[in-house]
Amino acid sequence: MTYLGYDVLEVTHNMGEAIAEAFGRQGELLENPAGRRAFDDHAGIPLPQRSFSWFAPDREAVVALRAFLVARKGRLTPFWTPTFAWDLVLAANALAAHTQITVRRTGYGQFLYSSPARRHLAIVPPGGPRLARKVTGLTDPGNGTEILQLDSAHGVDLSAAGTVISFLVLCRLAEDLTRIRWWGTDGAEADLTFQELPREVPA
Numbered sequence: 001m002t003y004l005g006y007d008v009l010e011v012t013h014n015m016g017e018a019i020a021e022a023f024g025r026q027g028e029l030l031e032n033p034a035g036r037r038a039f040d041d042h043a044g045i046p047l048p049q050r051s052f053s054w055f056a057p058d059r060e061a062v063v064a065l066r067a068f069l070v071a072r073k074g075r076l077t078p079f080w081t082p083t084f085a086w087d088l089v090l091a092a093n094a095l096a097a098h099t100q101i102t103v104r105r106t107g108y109g110q111f112l113y114s115s116p117a118r119r120h121l122a123i124v125p126p127g128g129p130r131l132a133r134k135v136t137g138l139t140d141p142g143n144g145t146e147i148l149q150l151d152s153a154h155g156v157d158l159s160a161a162g163t164v165i166s167f168l169v170l171c172r173l174a175e176d177l178t179r180i181r182w183w184g185t186d187g188a189e190a191d192l193t194f195q196e197l198p199r200e201v202p203a
Helices: 057-072 109-110
Strands: 021-026 027-030 038-041 045-054 080-081 100-104 119-125 132-139 145-150 164-173 180-183 187-196
Touching: 045 057, 057 164, 057 180, 080 119, 080 180, 109 145
Parallel strands: none
Antiparallel strands: 021 045, 027 038, 045 187, 080 164, 100 145, 119 132, 119 164, 132 145, 164 187, 180 187
16 A cells, blocks of 8 residues: 555554654753753754564465565655554544544644644554554544544545544654564564654645
């Protein structure tokens, strides 16, 4: 699957706990002998890193794992990946023909909508395909929800009870070298760290 010209990581992690996240900032600590120290923030936004464990249980899955890593060419080639978190919570069912979703109000419009890096969503309905959609508009009806306008219809019915909505983030691998551990003759596993690229997200 590709989205806006970049591959999308469609494999779900096999970690038994929350994905580790680190939020770095590009800046410089300014010393001031006569007063308080100051921090000059060069980027203006954090640069998150996330760790991901990819287990391939058979030869076919191993081939897919290796093909994905080869296509990255180390840190060169960006790709999309979900955060694998419930970043937004669907507040009402949505039909396949709809081009909007209603989510619980969590300040998305106030704090995140202005960032192009938080306009892209990975929507995963129960038992259905993973969808990639862009938020093109937002309405706050003032009733504890936010209505997000999407760039296209869902194509499948979305159930509020089980649909997962994560941010879809543009990343690179954080390192050029990735080690694959083999578990017997068929299974293998790789631990990947993704460096998010909030300033390189397509408009």
